Amino acid sequence: MTASKGELMLKKVMMRLPRREAYHNMATGQYMRVILRLMGREDLEPKLMWHHLSPFDYHDIGKAFLDPDLTEGHTLYTKDQDLLMMAHVDYGTGVFQQIADIEPDARMFCTAAEEIVLYHHECFDGSGYPDGLSGCDIPLLARVCAVANVYTRLRENAGGLMYQRTIKESLDALKHYSGTFFDPDIVEIFVKGTTEELMEKQLVHQLDIIESHHFSF
Ligand SMILES: [Fe+2]
Ligand SMILES: [Fe+2]
Incomplete structure (x- = not known):
């Protein structure tokens, strides 16, 4: 089946990301699946799929529009760089708004992706961005993504740094920020339900999926 206009747009943007960032997006998606399974909410993803695509795999897609120097694995930013970096949630949301405009059957996929992209840096205590939402005002998938995102970052080798x-x-680290950055219920479920064996199996699975995704772009 030939790819639709919206699919091509999505793939084109993903290809602009450095390979390490493309990996990070998909690895985070994999940990979102782990968390939702532990929550007994594995029913959610199939309802949100569009063709073969999942809204879980694109939370940092907006970084494709940033200066590559900003995404090269530095961890300390100046205030100005911080502001530029924060814009990735708006750029990413714009991608899915454009797709929703041209692909009527992608409505649920785009709505879920927009929630994840826009709100994955909101904090449970209201100290995050872009809107300073708190608690359960932050959409569930964004709260799940917040935990999966940071776990993935901590585990990955960010440019060797x-x-x-x-x-x-x-x-x-997740437990330390439970209730401030993260939804404490999600952290508890993830930490309790996770064994080292499960994590390592998951990582092997991730690598398989990520390799096949990345090279098909
Ligand atoms: Fe992000
Ligand atoms: Fe991220």
Whole structure:
């Protein structure tokens, strides 16, 4: 089947991301699936799929529109760089708004993707961005993504710098920020339901999926 206009648009934007960032998006999607399964909400994703695409795999797609120097794995930014970086949630949301305009059957997919992209940096205590939402005012998928996103960042090798924490260190970090950055119920479910064995299996699975996705773009 030939790809539709909206699919091509999405793939084109994803291809502008550095390979490491494309990996990060899909790895985060995989951990969102782990969390939703542990919550007993594995029914959600199939309802939101558009063709073979899941709204879970694009939370940082807006970084494709940033200066590549900003996304090169630095962890400390100046105030101005911080503001530029924060704009990735708006750029990313714009991608899905455009797709929704041209693809009527992608409505549920785009709505879910927009929620995830726009709100994955909101914090449970209201200290996040862009809108300072708090608690359950933050859409569920964005709260799940917030946990999956940070866990993925902590575990990955960000350009050989800073990160690559162990599983235990990463889970401890989630617990430390439970209730401030993260929804405490989601952190509890993730930490309790997670064993090292499960995580390592998941990682192997991720690599398979990510390789096949990336090279098909
Ligand atoms: Fe982000
Ligand atoms: Fe991210």
